[in-house]
Amino acid sequence: MNFAASDAASAAAPAAARDDDVPLHTLKILVAGGFGVGKTTLVSAVSEVRPLRTEETLTDVSTGVDDLRGVEGKTTTTVAMDFGRITFSGGVRLYLFGTPGQERFWFMWDQISYGAVGAVVLVDTRRLTTSFASIDFFEQREIPFVIAANVFDGARRYTVEEIRDALDVDPHVPVVLCDVRRPDVAKDILVKLVEHSLQQAGY
Numbered sequence: 001m002n003f004a005a006s007d008a009a010s011a012a013a014p015a016a017a018r019d020d021d022v023p024l025h026t027l028k029i030l031v032a033g034g035f036g037v038g039k040t041t042l043v044s045a046v047s048e049v050r051p052l053r054t055e056e057t058l059t060d061v062s063t064g065v066d067d068l069r070g071v072e073g074k075t076t077t078t079v080a081m082d083f084g085r086i087t088f089s090g091g092v093r094l095y096l097f098g099t100p101g102q103e104r105f106w107f108m109w110d111q112i113s114y115g116a117v118g119a120v121v122l123v124d125t126r127r128l129t130t131s132f133a134s135i136d137f138f139e140q141r142e143i144p145f146v147i148a149a150n151v152f153d154g155a156r157r158y159t160v161e162e163i164r165d166a167l168d169v170d171p172h173v174p175v176v177l178c179d180v181r182r183p184d185v186a187k188d189i190l191v192k193l194v195e196h197s198l199q200q201a202g203y
Contacts, residue, residue, distance in 0.1 A: 034130025
């Protein structure tokens with residue numbers, strides 16, 4: 001499958017998928033990162049079906065357990081996973097699984113990651129250390145990933161190379177700046193991940 005050649009140009013405008021469509025290729029993609037980096041937002045921005053969310057309201061129980069520095073205004077959290085689906089023209093369908101970002105839910109990552117061809121690691125440049133666990137997880141399991149630095153309003157701007165150096169990721173790992181609230185941007189990230197995963201697999 002030459003995804004880069006046949007589908008990259010049309011990826012910005014995915015085909016409207018019908019329930020009776022049978023895709024030629026189905027791929028499982030993870031959307032990972034620290035607490036409050038925008039995983040639920042990315043899945044919701046691109047899913048062609050109503051996304052499954054497992055968000056719960058933050059309560060006093062999380063006080064002293066969850067690190068809310070930098071996301072003090074956040075009132076909900078994903079406790080299991082997010083799920084969405086997007087179909088690109090050419091018959092490539094991606095199933096998106098958003099992982100929980102809080103450390104107390106990390107035990108679920110191994111099960112969620114089973115069968116995944118790659119991952120998007122979302123990064124908040126205000127809290128880079130929250131992304132280290134995700135990067136280590138995928139590096140240790142040799143799951144291809146891309147770094148997507150979600151540019152939050154009012155946050156200091158960094159270059160791609162500054163982010164790459166701060167995260168100490170290998171040169172072949174794609175790093176992009178993004179606003180995952182924009183569906184076109186989120187789709188481009190997914191295309192880049194699929195292309196990167198295929199390259200790593202030798203296609």
